[in-house]
Amino acid sequence: MPDSTQSFDAVVIGAGFSGLYMLKSLRDQLGLNVRVYEAGDTVGGTWYWNRYPGARCDSDSYIYCFTWDKQLLQDWDWSERYPEQPEILRYLEHVAARHDLKRDIQFNTRVIGGEFDEKANLWRVRTDKGDEVTAQYLIAAVGSLSDTNLPPFKGLERFKGKWYHTSRFPKEGVDFTGKRVAVVGTGATAVQAIPEIAQQAKQLTVFQRTANYCVPARNGKVDPDLVRSRKEDYEGIVQRVRESFFGQEHYFIPKSALNVTAAEREREFDRMWDAGGFAFWLANYQDMFFSEEANDLCADYIRRKIRSTVKDPAVAERLIPKGHPYGTKRQPLDTNYYETFNKQNVLLVDAKTDGGIEEITEKGIRAGGKEYEFDIIVFATGFDAMTGPLKALNLKGRGGRTLGAAWAEGPRSYLGISIAGFPNLFTITGPQSPSVLTNMPVAIEQHVEWIADCIADMRKAGMTTIEAKPEAQDQWVGHVNEVVGATLMTRANSWYMGANIAGKPRTFLPYLGPEGVGGYRKKCAEVAAKNYEGFALE
Numbered sequence: 001m002p003d004s005t006q007s008f009d010a011v012v013i014g015a016g017f018s019g020l021y022m023l024k025s026l027r028d029q030l031g032l033n034v035r036v037y038e039a040g041d042t043v044g045g046t047w048y049w050n051r052y053p054g055a056r057c058d059s060d061s062y063i064y065c066f067t068w069d070k071q072l073l074q075d076w077d078w079s080e081r082y083p084e085q086p087e088i089l090r091y092l093e094h095v096a097a098r099h100d101l102k103r104d105i106q107f108n109t110r111v112i113g114g115e116f117d118e119k120a121n122l123w124r125v126r127t128d129k130g131d132e133v134t135a136q137y138l139i140a141a142v143g144s145l146s147d148t149n150l151p152p153f154k155g156l157e158r159f160k161g162k163w164y165h166t167s168r169f170p171k172e173g174v175d176f177t178g179k180r181v182a183v184v185g186t187g188a189t190a191v192q193a194i195p196e197i198a199q200q201a202k203q204l205t206v207f208q209r210t211a212n213y214c215v216p217a218r219n220g221k222v223d224p225d226l227v228r229s230r231k232e233d234y235e236g237i238v239q240r241v242r243e244s245f246f247g248q249e250h251y252f253i254p255k256s257a258l259n260v261t262a263a264e265r266e267r268e269f270d271r272m273w274d275a276g277g278f279a280f281w282l283a284n285y286q287d288m289f290f291s292e293e294a295n296d297l298c299a300d301y302i303r304r305k306i307r308s309t310v311k312d313p314a315v316a317e318r319l320i321p322k323g324h325p326y327g328t329k330r331q332p333l334d335t336n337y338y339e340t341f342n343k344q345n346v347l348l349v350d351a352k353t354d355g356g357i358e359e360i361t362e363k364g365i366r367a368g369g370k371e372y373e374f375d376i377i378v379f380a381t382g383f384d385a386m387t388g389p390l391k392a393l394n395l396k397g398r399g400g401r402t403l404g405a406a407w408a409e410g411p412r413s414y415l416g417i418s419i420a421g422f423p424n425l426f427t428i429t430g431p432q433s434p435s436v437l438t439n440m441p442v443a444i445e446q447h448v449e450w451i452a453d454c455i456a457d458m459r460k461a462g463m464t465t466i467e468a469k470p471e472a473q474d475q476w477v478g479h480v481n482e483v484v485g486a487t488l489m490t491r492a493n494s495w496y497m498g499a500n501i502a503g504k505p506r507t508f509l510p511y512l513g514p515e516g517v518g519g520y521r522k523k524c525a526e527v528a529a530k531n532y533e534g535f536a537l538e
């Protein structure tokens with residue numbers, strides 16, 4: 001039964017990694033009365049919704065987990081180098097059970113609105129199940145990549161076959177056996193899904209708008225000795241990833257790619273390529289993200305790999321990225337992605353040179369004047385990243401101003417955690433925080449701990465509201481843009497830039513701080529130590 005009268009100390013929206021830890025912290029450390037609303041029917045967030053074939057985390061499993069449960073770090077055994085979606089879901093279910101979290105989570109319930117009541121200094125929150133509750137603190141733990149982007153393709157309603165978006169795959173899975181299948185998109189999701197679908201489908205046609213630079217994941221079992229030594233060193237690992245740039249044990253080579261011999265460079269590139277994972281992206285030469293010339297040396301190495309893997313030279317050329325520097329779009333990790341295009345049943349349609357997708361027909365997709373027939377279309381077209389899930393909450397701050405209006409020209413936040421005009425609202429891994437540029441649990445834990453400490457400090461000091469000052473927010477936005485402006489990151493039409501969504505303001509969404517998430521952590525700690533500098537407390 002929906003309840004219409006309850007008031008809480010805090011409402012948390014979302015029961016993924018961030019919502020679960022936020023609940024644990026506020027309820028079990030601070031003793032607050034907390035309600036979590038979650039749209040799914042169980043915990044998991046991103047890992048609840050993204051069930052497409054091949055769905056797997058691209059961070060190594062030994063660091064893609066909570067570090068606050070020390071015993072669980074020792075007890076939980078991941079089965080492979082990268083955790084697969086069902087395994088992460090099992091892990092989060094286990095955490096929820098172990099800490100008795102579900103009793104404060106209302107599932108199958110979506111928050112559809114929230115207004116800050118300036119007289120009562122409370123948030124009034126509404127859900128699609130008819131709940132109307134109040135909370136002193138409102139915490140958005142909605143994830144950065146949870147608002148599905150299904151581009152408005154003309155004619156989709158006419159299609160007689162089945163279609164799915166990768167982020168809303170049916171729980172029971174999809175049987176592609178003997179089917180003619182289309183995959184639209186070639187981002188990190190599609191790069192995982194395509195080789196899996198190609199193994200089942202009679203015919204797979206991939207519609208590529210922008211080719212990506214993919215590097216091998218090299219998934220597999222982890223050497224038991226390495227697992228053991230990591231468990232013995234978890235304290236060190238946790239400290240290192242917290243202080244690191246990307247929340248991973250990856251460190252740039254402290255040299256310019258331009259100041260080494262071609263032979264040394266090739267050895268380093270081979271080493272990173274063979275290691276697999278994000279090494280090539282996040283532990284490359286230190287000028288890779290800054291110098292076009294250095295960047296092109298990295299890109300050239302991958303171009304050569306594509307040409308040597310893909311047998312048909314015309315297909316290889318289509319798979320070679322053009323028009324954006326290496327690493328400026330999210331690095332997809334692949335397992336047999338390029339090899340898949342050597343299969344007889346796989347066709348690559350370049351949505352640029354062969355003409356874009358014109359429409360969906362009854363039978364399939366018309367692109368470049370040609371109709372392709374399908375039984376199933378899989379849209380791997382991504383998300384309205386970072387701002388999308390927050391705007392979808394329909395929040396109104398002071399003066400009834402909506403978040404949509406406040407962010408009409410792009411997000412504006414202070415530290416990516418707070419928004420001027422929206423008192424007592426916290427955004428876990430919000431825009432303009434390191435978030436998606438890190439191994440997410442590291443960024444999530446840092447935000448959750450900062451928010452819990454902030455609320456504890458406020459209660460001790462008898463304060464009831466905290467709100468970012470507009471001038472502190474302006475400075476932060478300026479800083480975020482200045483830092484990224486010195487890099488090559490703004491050159492790509494990436495979802496980091498909001499460029500994947502028609503009409504979305506072109507602005508870099510996460511924070512690429514000069515010292516990464518480690519430096520950002522220090523900055524947030526300094527703000528707190530200086531009595532929440534840049535915030536107004538009452």
Ligand code: NA7
Nearest residue numbers: 151185186187188189190209210330380381382383495500
């Ligand atoms: P992405 O990375 O946004 O990829 C979406 C793909 O879909 C990408 O190749 C897009 O091409 C393509 N796309 C989007 N709209 C269209 C239209 N209208 N026509 C043709 N192709 C289109 O989403 P993912 O789900 O792969 O990954 C998102 C993140 O999840 C990932 O980065 C990880 O952090 C986890 P484009 O490149 O925009 O030209």
